[in-house]
Amino acid sequence: MKDVSLDDKYTATTGRVYLSGIQALVRLPIIQHMRDVAAGLNTAGFISGYRGSPLGGLDEAYWKAEKHLAANHIRFQPGVNEDLALTSVWGTQQVKLIGGSPYDGVFGLWYAKGPGVDRSIDAMKHMNHSGTSQFGGVIMVAGDDHGAYSSTLPHQSDHVFAAAMVPMLYPCNVQEYIELGLHAWAMSRFSGCAVGFKALADTVESSASIEADPFHIETRIPTDFVMPAGGLNCRLLNDAIGMQARKQEALMQDYKIYAALAYARENKLNHTTIDSPNARLGIIASGKSYLDVVEALSELGIDEAYAAELGIRLFKVAMPWPLEPDSVREFAKGLDEILVVEEKRQIVEYQLKEQLYNWRDDVRPRVIGKFDEKGEWVHPRGEWLLSSKADFSIAQIARVIAARIDRFYTSEPIKERLKFLDEKEAVLSLAVNTPPRPAYYCSGCPHNTSTKVPEGSLALAGIGCHAMATSIYPEFNKTLTHMGGEGAPWIGQAHFSDRKHIFANLGDGTYFHSGYLAIRAAIAAKVNITYKILYNSAVAMTGGQPVDGQISVEAIANQMVSEGVQRVAIVTEDLSRYEDRAGLPEIATVHDRKDMDAVQLELREVPGTSILIYDQVCAAEKRRKRKKKEMVDPDERVFINPLVCEGCGDCGVQSNCVSILPLETEFGRKRAISQSTCNKDYSCVKGFCPSFVTVKGGSLRKLVKTAELKPPESLPEPTHFKHDSTYNILITGIGGTGVITIGALLGMAAHLEGKGASVLDMTGMSQKNGAVTSHVRLAPNPQNIKAQRIATGEADLILGCDLLTAGSPDAIAKTRPGKTFAIINTHEQPPGQFARNPDWTFPTDSVEQLLTKAVGGQIEYVNATKIATGLLGDAIGANLFMLGLAFQRGMIPLSLESIVRAIELNGVAVKMNLAAFTWGRQAAINLQEVERKASPAQPVALQLPRGLDDMLRIRTDFLTQYQNAAYAKRYLSFVQRVRDAETAAGLGDKLTKEVAKNLFKLMSYKDEYEVARLYTGPEFQKALNETFEGDFEISFNLAPPLLSKRDSEGKLIKRRFPGITMLGFKILAPLKFLRGGVFDVFGKSEERRTERQLITDYQQSIEAVVSNLTSENHALAIAIAKIPDQIRGYGHVKEASVVIAKAKQKDLLNQLKLQERTPAMSS
DSSP, rough: OOOOOOHHHOOOOOOOEEEEEEHHHHHHHHHHHHHHTTOOOOEEEEEEEEEEETSSSSHHHHTTTTTHHHHHTTEEEOOOSSSHHHHHHHHHHHHSSSOOOOSSSEEEEEEEEHHHHHHHHHHHHHHHHHHHTTTTOOOEEEEOOOTOOSSSOOOTTHHHHHHHHOOOEESHHHHHHHHHHHHHHHHHHHHHHEEEEEHHHHHEEEEEEEEEESSOOOOOOOOOEEEEEEOOOOOOSSSSSHHHHHHHHHHHHIIHHHHHHHHHHHHHSSSSEEEOOOEEEEEEEHHHHHHHHHHHHHTTTOOHHHHHHTEEEEEEESOOSSOOHHHHHHHHHHEEEEEEESSOSHHHHHHHHHHHSSSSSTTTEEEEEEEETOSSSSSOOOBBSSSSSSSOHHHHHHHHHHHTTTTTTTHHHHHHHHHHHHHGGGGGGGGOOOOOOOOOOOTTTTHHTTTTTTTTOEEEEEGGGGGGHHHTTTBBBOOOOOOOOTHHHHHHGGOOOOOEEEEEEEEHHHHHIHHHHHHHHHHHTOOOEEEEEEEEEEEEETTBBOOOOOOOOOHHHHHHHTTTTTOOEEEEEEGGGGGTOTTOOTTTEEEEGGGHHHHHHHHHHHSSSSEHHHEEOOOOHHHHHHHHSSSOOSSEEEEEETOOOOOOHHHHHHOOTTEEEEEEEETTEEEOOOOOOOOOOOOGGGGTTTTEEEEEEEEEEOOSSSGGGOOOOOOOOOOOOOSSSSEEEEEEEEETTHHHHHHHHHHHHHTTTOOOOEEEOOOOTTTGGGGGEEEEEEEEEEEEEOOSSSSSOOOOEEEEHHHHHTTSSSHTOOOOOOTOOEEEEOOOOOOGGGGOTTOOOOOOOHHHHHHHHTTOEEEEEHHHHHHHHHHSSSSGGGHHHHHHHHHHTTOOOOOHHHHHHHHHHHHHHHHHHHHHHHHHHHHHHHHHHHHEEEEEOSSSSSOSSHHHHHHHHHHHHHHHHHHHHHHHHHHHHHHHHHHHHHHHHTTHHHHHHHHHHHHHHHHOOOHHHHHHHHHHHHHHHHHHHHHEEEEEEEEEEEEETTOOOTTTTOOOOOOOOOTTTHHHHHHGGGGGTTTSSTOOOTTSSHHHHHHHHHHHHHHHHHHHHHHOOOOOTHHHHHHHOOOOOOOOHHHHHHHHHHHHHHHHHHHHHHEEEHHHHHHHHHH
C-alpha cells in the first residue's frame, strides 16, 4: 500500500496523486511555478474570482493550501465580485507597464460560475484585447452547470468566451485539468489571449488518481507563426482611445486568435483517437461528451479494432473554440457523415459546418448533431438527435451512433447490444413515484424567519439561499432575479401595480457583491420598498465562506443612511449585541426577532425605501464554529413531551425546522426533536403548545456506556465478489450528513492500493438538506475508467444512506436485476416540506417495493441511523456504518487496510468513524446482536394495539386516569353501541376503530389539569432520562390564559417558567375532579366550553350515522368519524382547526343526507 499524506496532492512530483477537480485547480498554479523555475523564469502567480457552484468550494481549497501557494509565490485574493476579480487578474499582466517588478511575469487564474462569466464579459473583452504578458498568461475558469442542478438557469460559457474572442479549452477529466491548464498558460503567453477553461460540474466535482510528474506534458511553441512587429503581448498605447481600440481589434483578429490556433495545431490539442482505413462515419466530441462517446461505443461492443472494421473515426476536441481547421479537415477526409456530440447549444457543430461548407459536394461529408440531416433552421425543423435542453445519457448516444452505422453497415453484434441496452433501460419503465427530496433550509436557518412577510404582503426573492424561498414560502416570495438585481424589478412594476409596497430579500454576501447598487437604484426611483438584508456572517449557499471584505450590521446601517434611507430597523437573535448602540446611526431601531412581524408591518407603511437588517448567524456556520470551539455552544436543548404534544405542527409553521420529526405513537402522530441535527435556534418553541421543555445542562445520553462501546477488535475477512472490470457504486443520501465522505474514502482507499478510481459527487444544493449522489467507479487501473457517471443499469451496488434518494428516478435508473445489490438505510427522515405539512406520510412501503423490484430482490434493509445513534450518540455515524456493512458483505472490492488508512487520512472524527465502520461490519455478521446493543431510546414506549379490544383497553385505562372510571365507562359504552351497529350490518370494525380513536381524542382534551398530570406522570420523567443524562434542570414554555399577555392580534404570548413550576403541576393535577364543574376556574373559558361541546356534537353525528348504517354509506361514515383527527393544538391554533373540521363535517353530513335521499327518490 502506498505511503500517502494529504499534502501529496499539492507537493508530490512522482508517482500518482489522488485529488478532485477543485484540488487540481489548486495544484495547477503550483505546477506552473515549478515548470517556470525549471525553465529559468522567476514568476509569481495571482488567483482571484468569486465562488459559485460547481466552484463553490474553490476559495476554501485555496485558503487551506495557503502555505503551498505562498511557497511558490502565488497570491490568492478572492474578489468582491466576478468582474472586479477579473479586472484584478488583468492588472497582473500590466505590472511591468507601470514600473519595475522583481518577477519576470505573473500568471493569473480567474474563476467564476457560469452566470459570473456572463456578467464579466465587458472586463473579459477589455482584458483579452489588451493582452497578456510574455511570461504571465491568464486562465479564465468557468464553472458550468449544464443541468441547472444548483443554478437559477442552465449555463454554458462556450458562447460567451467566443463572443469575447477568448480561446476555450475543455478538459474531460481531472487529469486534463493539469494538462490543459498548463497548455492554457503556454497558449496565453504565446498568443497574448486569455484562455477560457470549461470546468463542468461532472469534472470539477469528480476525483481521480492522476500523474504527479510536473513535466510529463510538453508545451511546444509554434515556430512557423509569423509575429507582427511588437509581438502579441500587452503593451502601452499612446494613441487616442478610439485608435487604441481599433489597433487592439486588428491585432486580435489578424494575429492573436490565429496564434492560439497555431498553438493548438502544434500541440495537437484536437486529434483523432480512433481511426479506420475505410472510415465512413466520423464522430467528434469534446470534454465530458468525449468520454460519454467512448463509453457509448463500449456499450455497443465497439473497440478500436471493431471500429476500424465498421469504418468509424473518432476525433477528440480539447479546444472547442476556435476550432482548429487543419486537423478537422484531415479528420473529415473520406467520410460520408460526421456526428457531433456536444451538450447544450452547438459550438463545434456550427464551426465544423462553416469550415466544410466550401468543399465540393462529392467530398463534403454530411454533418449532423443536435438534429438529423433535415436540419435545425427549417420548417418544420428536423428531429432532435441529441437535445440541447438537458443532459443526455450514454444510452442515448449509443442509440444515435448505432442508427448512423446501420445506414451503411449491418451489424448483428450491435443489434444484440441494443437489445441489451433496452433490457437495461426496462427499469426506467417502473412507476417511480418516490417524492423528491428538494433542497431546504437547514435546521435553525435564519432564512426560515427572515423570508416571511406579514399577511397581505409579498417579497421578491434574492439569489442564493433566498431563491429557495420561492418554493419553500411560495405564498410570500414570488419572483427572483439575477445576483445584484434584487428588488430592481419593482422599479419597473411599481407604477403599474395595484400593490403599493413590496419587500425584497437580500443576503449580506450579495449586498457586498453588487446588491448595494440595486438599493441605490430603488432609492433614486423613489419606489416604496423594504429591503430585508439578512446579515448571517457567511456566504451560506456556497459553503459558508466569509464575505470578501469588511462588513457589519453597523456599516450597512450607516451606508444606507448615507444614501438617504429614512428608516432602518435591526432585528436580531441577540439584543445584547446592541446594548450600547455603538456605531449605529441615530435613526436605527433595534428589535428582538420575535417582533419581526410587527416591525415589517410598520416598515411597509413607510414611503420610499426602508431597510430591515436581520441579524442572525447562519445555522450551518454556527454548527461548524461550535465544533471548532470558535463560538459558544448554548448549554440548552429543547425537548417535546409527546403526551402533551397534539401533533398540530404549529412548531413547524413557526420554525420551518427540519429537526422537528414525526413521532408515531399509540395516540397518533406527535413531534420529536432530532437532537443530532438540532442547531439550537429555539424557534420551534414559538409553536403555541405547552409540550416544549427547555433542558439546561447535562448531556445527550448514550444508551451504551463508553466501556461497552468498543467495537469488536477482530472480525473475519470478507469474501469479495470477483470482478475484472469497472465496479460501480452509487451512494445516495442527504446533503449535510457526510454522505460524500464515503465516496472520498473509497477513492482514497483505491488510490492507496494503486487502483483506478473516479468519484463524482452530484451535490447541487445538497448541503441544504437536498438529495446527493456519489458515482464511485473502481477499476484495476485508471485507464479502465472512462465516463464519470454510472451508466443506466450499470450499478453493482446501491449504498442507500437515505431511502427517498435511493428510490429516486435517477438512482433506480442505475439498477439492473441480477447485477445490482442494494443496502438501504430505512430511517424515515422526512423531507423539508414536512415542516409545513404535518400530515405528510413517509412512503416506506411503496419505495421499498420499488427498490426490491428494481434489483430483483438482491437487497438488504437496515435502520443504520437508529443503530448509529444508539451506539455512537450521533446519527452522523450511520453512513460509515453502512459502508462497514457493505464491506463485510463483500461488496466493496478494497482491502480493510486501505479503508482504515483512508479514514485516518481524512482526519475528521477518526475514532467515531472507525467505530461506526467496525460496528457495520459486525452487523453484517450478527445484526440482531448489534441492534440489541444499540436500542436507541424512544421518548415514549407504547405497544401499538393488535386489535380493537386492545385499543379500547388502553384508552379506557387512560380516561380513568384522566378523570375517573365513570368517565371511561361513558366512553366505552358509546363505542360499544357503534360496534354493535357495525357488527349487525356485517361491516367489520373499521368505523368502530375510528370512533374509538377520535372520541377518545375529544374526551381527553388537554386542559390545565391534564397538562399538569402528563408532566407529573412517570412517562415524562422516563422520556427525559432516556434522552439526557448528568446534572440538568428543566423549564417550561407556557402561555396560561390567566397569566399571559396577548399580542397585537389577541394571541396569547408564551414565556418560560422555571422548573419549580413542576410543584404547581403537582398541586394542579389532582384537582382534575373539578373539571367541568362549577368550581372549575379554567372550564369557563371559550376554549374549554368548545371542547366539551365538540364531544356532544361528535356523539350526535355518530349516532345519526349508525342509525341507518349500510354498506353504501359505510365509507362516508368512516370519513365522518375521522374528522376530530384534524382538531389539534391549543388556543388559537385549535380554534382555527375546529373551524376547518366543522366545515368538513358539515359537507360530509350533507353528502350522507343526499346519499340517503337518493335511493328513496329512485324507488
